[in-house]
Amino acid sequence: MAPENTPSGNKLFMVPADISDSDIFAAMKDIPGYLDITPGDLKEVFRFAYKHAVERISGAVKARDIMTAEVYTVRKNTDLKEVAGLMADRRISGVPVLAEDKTVIGIISEKDFLSRMGAQDGIHVMSLIAECMKGKGCLAAPIRQKTAGDIMTSPAVTVTEDMPLFRIMELFAETGINRVPVVDRANLLKGIVSRADIIRAPLLRGGTGPAS
Amino acid sequence: MNAYFRKMKGTTQSPPRVNMSEIVWSWLGAFLGIGFIAFVNANIFEKIDLLMIIGSFGASAVLIYGAIKSPLAQPRNLIGGHILSAVVGVASYQLFHAHLWFASAVAVATAIAVMHATKTLHPPGGATALIAVIGGEKIHNLGYFYALMPAGGGALIMLVIALLVNNVPKTRKYPEFWI
Known part of the structure; x- marks a missing residue:
């Protein structure tokens, strides 16, 4: 933050x-x-x-120039089943978690799920598959009844709309995160920048805009 | 400690040699610049007990005719460096002439500091300051006038000749900046 x-x-x-x-x-x-x-x-x-x-x-290129403005979000008390369903349906790997007043209080990514489903060595999806193949049944059992607030990463790393593109790239490289919510001064969600957005970003302002 | 001594090995190569035209124009500029002030000094100034040339102008000639792109060779540095250093040198002599070695050290060291602080660093200025201390009775008798002539005036004439000569060949231009 x-x-x-x-x-x-x-x-x-x-x-x-x-x-x-x-x-x-x-x-x-x-x-x-x-x-x-x-x-x-x-x-x-x-x-x-x-x-x-x-x-x-x-x-010259800022977060607001490359962010995806339409963001899928969840609430702290959203069931994890629903969160997982949303991420699966929309093919997204992370969603911001909003408080009642719509400020960003956390973020849930695939990593948050995987790490709580017994994935060893942290978060690699293949380690989860490896566990599965040992015949332990549904690995999601431990978190079936939980809500977004239980597993989210909080506080979320966020950036402001005027954050330069190169700073966001540095941030991704340093922290290993794959997406970052874009917020205004009041911490209200304005959009999200993912690695895919960076790949689509124009190098210079005034170049061809991101394919939306 | 090892790192300290490793620094003494140097890290890069020496710059390339300039071409023949550069050598010829450097020679010509220096010949005309030094020739003019030495001639005037010998035939006019000597007779009225004044000076127009000092040893440090030989060093200035290297810069303003031989390394004309150097920041150290620009008009601000040439004129400012000589005049400021001359004032520092005369002041050092007048304050500390009882101990010439001390006056010399103060003159040169302070001249460098003043030139740095005023963005007028010009290596011959160090010599100009030193000459004010160890240049003999004739120099000492000039007092602060030394800063105007020979230091300022001589440098100004060398500058005019540098402007005239250095801008003749197509491959050269002078100065890079004035102020």
């Missing part, structure tokens, strides 16, 4: 285009006259300039 705290300077954007020392040296020879800088320093300047350019370009 504190996207401002996301660590900056992520390694995702530290790697410049494949520029080599000999490229830099050759570029210095292309420019007539004596350049009062070593090739090493020039490369360093180039690396930082590249990072700033990537941030500027990808920073």
